[in-house]
Amino acid sequence: MSDAPLQRSNDSAQRRPATPMAQQILDRGSLLDDAKAVPNGLKAAGAVLGLGFLAVNAAIAFIVIDGRLDGEWYDFRDLGNAIARLRAELDDTSAGPWLSYWVTGVIGAVGILSFLGGFLLIGSWIERRLLARFQIRMGPNRVGPFGLLQPLADALKLMQKEVLIPLGADRMLFYLPPILVFIPAMLAWGPVPWAPNMSYLDLNVGLLYVISITSLSVLAIWMAGWASNNHYALLGSMRTVAMMVSYEIPISLSLLVVVLLTGSLNLGDIVAWQADHNIWLGALLPFAMFTFFFSSTAEINRTPNDIAEAESEIVAGFHTEYSGMKAGLFLAVELGNALLVGALLATFFLGGYSMFGLEEWIPPYLILAAKATAGYFAFIWLRATLPRFRIDQLMSFAWKYLIPLSIANVLVVAIEASIAARWDVEGIFIYGSFAIVNLGITAFAVRSWAKVVGYTPDLERPVGTRIAPRIGGLKEAKRIQAGA
Numbered sequence: 001m002s003d004a005p006l007q008r009s010n011d012s013a014q015r016r017p018a019t020p021m022a023q024q025i026l027d028r029g030s031l032l033d034d035a036k037a038v039p040n041g042l043k044a045a046g047a048v049l050g051l052g053f054l055a056v057n058a059a060i061a062f063i064v065i066d067g068r069l070d071g072e073w074y075d076f077r078d079l080g081n082a083i084a085r086l087r088a089e090l091d092d093t094s095a096g097p098w099l100s101y102w103v104t105g106v107i108g109a110v111g112i113l114s115f116l117g118g119f120l121l122i123g124s125w126i127e128r129r130l131l132a133r134f135q136i137r138m139g140p141n142r143v144g145p146f147g148l149l150q151p152l153a154d155a156l157k158l159m160q161k162e163v164l165i166p167l168g169a170d171r172m173l174f175y176l177p178p179i180l181v182f183i184p185a186m187l188a189w190g191p192v193p194w195a196p197n198m199s200y201l202d203l204n205v206g207l208l209y210v211i212s213i214t215s216l217s218v219l220a221i222w223m224a225g226w227a228s229n230n231h232y233a234l235l236g237s238m239r240t241v242a243m244m245v246s247y248e249i250p251i252s253l254s255l256l257v258v259v260l261l262t263g264s265l266n267l268g269d270i271v272a273w274q275a276d277h278n279i280w281l282g283a284l285l286p287f288a289m290f291t292f293f294f295s296s297t298a299e300i301n302r303t304p305n306d307i308a309e310a311e312s313e314i315v316a317g318f319h320t321e322y323s324g325m326k327a328g329l330f331l332a333v334e335l336g337n338a339l340l341v342g343a344l345l346a347t348f349f350l351g352g353y354s355m356f357g358l359e360e361w362i363p364p365y366l367i368l369a370a371k372a373t374a375g376y377f378a379f380i381w382l383r384a385t386l387p388r389f390r391i392d393q394l395m396s397f398a399w400k401y402l403i404p405l406s407i408a409n410v411l412v413v414a415i416e417a418s419i420a421a422r423w424d425v426e427g428i429f430i431y432g433s434f435a436i437v438n439l440g441i442t443a444f445a446v447r448s449w450a451k452v453v454g455y456t457p458d459l460e461r462p463v464g465t466r467i468a469p470r471i472g473g474l475k476e477a478k479r480i481q482a483g484a
Helices: 004-015 020-028 030-035 038-065 080-091 095-136 152-161 170-173 181-189 206-214 217-227 231-262 268-279 287-297 323-347 364-385 390-422 426-453 473-481
Strands: none
Touching: 004 323, 004 426, 030 206, 038 152, 095 152, 095 181, 095 364, 152 181, 152 323, 170 217, 181 206, 181 323, 206 231, 206 268, 231 287, 231 323, 231 390, 268 323, 287 323, 287 364, 287 390, 287 426, 390 426
16 A cells, blocks of 8 residues: 555645644745835835935934034933023023923923823734734734734724723722822833933932832722722732732832942932943842842733732732723733833843943933833743742742842842942952852852742652553542652
8 A cells, every 4th residue: 555645645734834823924924025025116215215324324423423412402312401401591581480490391291201102002012913923923913004003993992892880889989090000100200311411300319209109009009999899809909919019128129239339319320320330230230130120020010920910810800890991091001111110120220321332322312212122022021931920929939039138139239339439449340240249149049048948949850740540539649649
């Protein structure tokens, strides 16, 4: 009997995609195929535009090297110079300083809200498309070109849905939380420096301001659960509040070591310290950066710590009773918070708007925006990769691991800061030594503390799959485990 028909059938099975979605992905082709399909006229126009872009950049480079932009109001690298010039012009008018105060304040607020609002419009599309790439799917691709209008369609759908209010709920307190959760997400952008002279709130206690403002969202979440007149929503809000309060402690401790090393609570001074020493605090303080990043996922309800809406736990958490656009606001604020954490992570640990001298050529606010977007991409990566922790695992990790180790980290960094203040040597030598020491201490402390709390991977041996030869329930399982 010939094996040819069987072989042909196996070959055809290997060539045929397993699902219609896989067939759609194969039919779409690669980016190289799309580039080859572009008409020659468009290619020529793109080449001309590219050459023009290079010429403009060459002219900008000449102006930057020549120093004609330094400190001028039209210096596009720091928009704070233009605002300062406008403030000086308005102060000279007969209206008095109140006019310059309000005008410059409104301009700065509109700039921040425009950036945040633009991101909220496109953020959900970016996240869904990236998650689809991780999971070998297409993502939104039907509404508009490349699915770009999908967020608008979702918003219109939520606006048209009926808003339900539970019987017996406190109507006023039920309406407020979807609005209140946005206030900390917007106000926390105030002290973030976008350039040396481009900060909306240049506060000497900017770090304390950020910690205080971001903790206010706890009240809105508790209010949402309590006002819903639903036991599940109330229990969900209680667990979320307990989680957020617990992880505010390691966040504060991780930022305390930043203050110890830089000697300032001003976010602009923290970024300037990293730029002056040509080093990122993330390299000097690896454990603090990890603690801040991981704890922030619990604060903003992101994977793997999105317990607030864990389907396997208590329905959908504190916003179980919310529907329509009110539920959409809770989901939208998570996108804004993710971008905010990315910007704060960049400011505290990744040099902020500075990039080892590159900020002299590229506008610093673009560098900060790129770093914040990279932080947001890290959150998407975690969501596509890691499963969700249980609430007991999450709380145990905070109180048994992060908080004790963060306290020990504060002690170590305090000693290092004292040494740096008294040791008159080259900065690259002393801070390079601190980076190596902190990395070694972090690895040793994590492994040692894991053994203290009972995690002993060296005593565990992987066990292969064992099949029960007969029915016996728990008794048979115990017999197999005992190796009988």
